[in-house]
Amino acid sequence: MRLAKPLLVVLLGIAGGVYATNYSLWINGRSNTAQPGNHADFTYWGPASTAAGVNKKSVNWDGFNRVSDQNYRIRDALDCYCTGNNWCYIAAHSAGNLQIGYALSLYGGSARTKKNATPNSAGQCGNLDGTTQTGWNIKWVDVAAGAGGGSELANVGSWAVSDPLTSDLKTATARALYDHNQTRAKWFYMYAGASGTLYSAVLPGQDDEAVAYHSSGGVSGSGGASFCNPSDWFCNDLTLGTAANEGGSAKWNYHTVAFRDDAEALNHYTNGNWGGVVSKVRADMAANAN
Amino acid sequence: MNRRRSWWLGAGATVLAVVALGWYLWDRDTAPDSASAGPGRTPAANASGAGGNDPNSPVGGGSNGGPYSAAGLQSRQEQLALWRGRHERAEQTYATYRDATRYPYDSRPIAEHPDQVRPFAPIAEELKLRGANGEPVKGLRLRTTQERVFLSGAESVKFTVAAVDDSGNGLPLIIRNASAQSIPDSRTPIKVVQASVAFSDDGTGADDQAGDGVYSARITPATQGFAAYSGTIRLLAEVASDAQQGVAQFDVVYTPDVPATWAGVREALEAGSLNFYLKANVRMAGRYVVSARVDDANGVPFALLQFNDEVAAGSREFRLQVFGALVLDKNPAFPLRLRDVDGFLLIPDKFPDRATMARQSGIVYTSARYVRDQFSSAEWTSEERTRYLTEYGKDAETARRKVEELGGK
Numbered sequence: 001m002r003l004a005k006p007l008l009v010v011l012l013g014i015a016g017g018v019y020a021t022n023y024s025l026w027i028n029g030r031s032n033t034a035q036p037g038n039h040a041d042f043t044y045w046g047p048a049s050t051a052a053g054v055n056k057k058s059v060n061w062d063g064f065n066r067v068s069d070q071n072y073r074i075r076d077a078l079d080c081y082c083t084g085n086n087w088c089y090i091a092a093h094s095a096g097n098l099q100i101g102y103a104l105s106l107y108g109g110s111a112r113t114k115k116n117a118t119p120n121s122a123g124q125c126g127n128l129d130g131t132t133q134t135g136w137n138i139k140w141v142d143v144a145a146g147a148g149g150g151s152e153l154a155n156v157g158s159w160a161v162s163d164p165l166t167s168d169l170k171t172a173t174a175r176a177l178y179d180h181n182q183t184r185a186k187w188f189y190m191y192a193g194a195s196g197t198l199y200s201a202v203l204p205g206q207d208d209e210a211v212a213y214h215s216s217g218g219v220s221g222s223g224g225a226s227f228c229n230p231s232d233w234f235c236n237d238l239t240l241g242t243a244a245n246e247g248g249s250a251k252w253n254y255h256t257v258a259f260r261d262d263a264e265a266l267n268h269y270t271n272g273n274w275g276g277v278v279s280k281v282r283a284d285m286a287a288n289a290n
Numbered sequence: 291m292n293r294r295r296s297w298w299l300g301a302g303a304t305v306l307a308v309v310a311l312g313w314y315l316w317d318r319d320t321a322p323d324s325a326s327a328g329p330g331r332t333p334a335a336n337a338s339g340a341g342g343n344d345p346n347s348p349v350g351g352g353s354n355g356g357p358y359s360a361a362g363l364q365s366r367q368e369q370l371a372l373w374r375g376r377h378e379r380a381e382q383t384y385a386t387y388r389d390a391t392r393y394p395y396d397s398r399p400i401a402e403h404p405d406q407v408r409p410f411a412p413i414a415e416e417l418k419l420r421g422a423n424g425e426p427v428k429g430l431r432l433r434t435t436q437e438r439v440f441l442s443g444a445e446s447v448k449f450t451v452a453a454v455d456d457s458g459n460g461l462p463l464i465i466r467n468a469s470a471q472s473i474p475d476s477r478t479p480i481k482v483v484q485a486s487v488a489f490s491d492d493g494t495g496a497d498d499q500a501g502d503g504v505y506s507a508r509i510t511p512a513t514q515g516f517a518a519y520s521g522t523i524r525l526l527a528e529v530a531s532d533a534q535q536g537v538a539q540f541d542v543v544y545t546p547d548v549p550a551t552w553a554g555v556r557e558a559l560e561a562g563s564l565n566f567y568l569k570a571n572v573r574m575a576g577r578y579v580v581s582a583r584v585d586d587a588n589g590v591p592f593a594l595l596q597f598n599d600e601v602a603a604g605s606r607e608f609r610l611q612v613f614g615a616l617v618l619d620k621n622p623a624f625p626l627r628l629r630d631v632d633g634f635l636l637i638p639d640k641f642p643d644r645a646t647m648a649r650q651s652g653i654v655y656t657s658a659r660y661v662r663d664q665f666s667s668a669e670w671t672s673e674e675r676t677r678y679l680t681e682y683g684k685d686a687e688t689a690r691r692k693v694e695e696l697g698g699k
Contacts, residue, residue, distance in 0.1 A: 069641045106579060140383060156417065156539070164475040171415065182395070185387050201425070202420075224415040224417065253403060
């Protein structure tokens, strides 16, 4: 009889579907034409057949409205796949950096109802067992061309559009939106591209044609600061890893520069084929989100 | 879940149950007691799922090469390199999480939050001036500050503008015109609110020093036509310098409602930690986010304390904790000084997403003096921390075993 009780627990656990699954969640940035809430629609990124991490899901917020009024899409997806016994790897692009940062900083300690990882057409999942947990189960976060620190293109109205999101992307607003250091001890691996030339007169230091290194490198403090590759002698270096940058500026806590585009080869845009600096994040997710 | 999937799940569960039974009966005498395993050192489990992850494919098999072929050896080396990378990352993730969560998330060394040390310092930025054609004007930059981004009720916000050359030397500046305007997010037509704004460099009003080339203005939305408006207010200042013209642009986010008002502070030493209780009269129930800084007796910034939880309406207290182990590790000089407190009601799924409480600038409260013996050295424990350490530890152990299997050390 000593064997019976633990054995019963094992069998009930298996029969009851209590198994752990890892997922890879992709959080898009600005201008998304995919269907919001459809986690199978990878239109924003590229061919859905491309390897991009275990059990990949496309979170699909609209990329148009404010971070705050679209953040429920991110929280819904996190609830779906990153609660109970399930764990998530996160990949974010551009304004998706603001979305996951906002969710973790402001809602990362809230009670989350455990979900069954089976979404409806709105991207919301059913309850697992009615119980809750504190926060989500997240292993780490990869960020391509992160706009967590905003973009000077939004400051000066270079994007000739009136989408509400552009207001959130102003450097002062993006940096005041939440405490970027509060990731609840989850690592943000920052991937920064530097092939930009088109807006080099507006974006300070090195950029990928949409965001400058101060944002894509997770640099703390005000926007507008210039950071470059080591080959540029007239501009402070964005350092790899967590170390302070040349000149002494710090990175946000739990942010580490995993890729700096010393070859100035990668721009901001996916081009519908996992392109630009997203290619580096995709490769990391395919290799390590397992 | 469709029937086909249910059938497969059911069949899978049965097979797994049989396998588990066999494993259990075979291994029950030698299996370690999982309850005695420390956090993060639980037995490994393969959590890999489907998803076309080529790096997870079997090693050395397939038609291209057996275990001893050149292709097989190369594949094995690639797998070893991959798993070494995963192992290094998993070990780092585990160790840094374990160390960071020695204190709770809401009671942190302030060094971890470098941009939160002086939260009320003006936001300073510098941009190239752009001319009428939209192109940047060479050698002419605008240096701007704004006091804050979010404000509520009767609060005001100050802005400054100055012109400098590429070396940072001041240039003459003229503010031709400035106005603040509501920026509706909705596509539904609504009445636009507009108010003129006066910048000056005469040492009066918002301006600190006459004739220093820094022009200042202050807007108070509640008294300038925005009292019934909630959303973005954009200030546009038309500027001219050195015969070049351009625009300085600022955004603030305003809500007329003040959700709660402060009503004092008390302290209590409880369970080996020092708790500051910030009293408030809460008008609007909901999730409140409150932050405060703690300096030691010498004015050295020491800790960032945060509160983030649901609060009911009425007379309430926000608990901000100075965690015992944090005190023992950092050894601040007492009494501690609580300063620069800010808070807001977080409104889910809306814009604006917050209604701010009045800022409490400067030293708000000074603690009593305590000695080290009164604080607990125990590290933080919680279900969340245990859950994370278990999972991160499992990942590290899985990767370590895989590296061993592949012939690495």
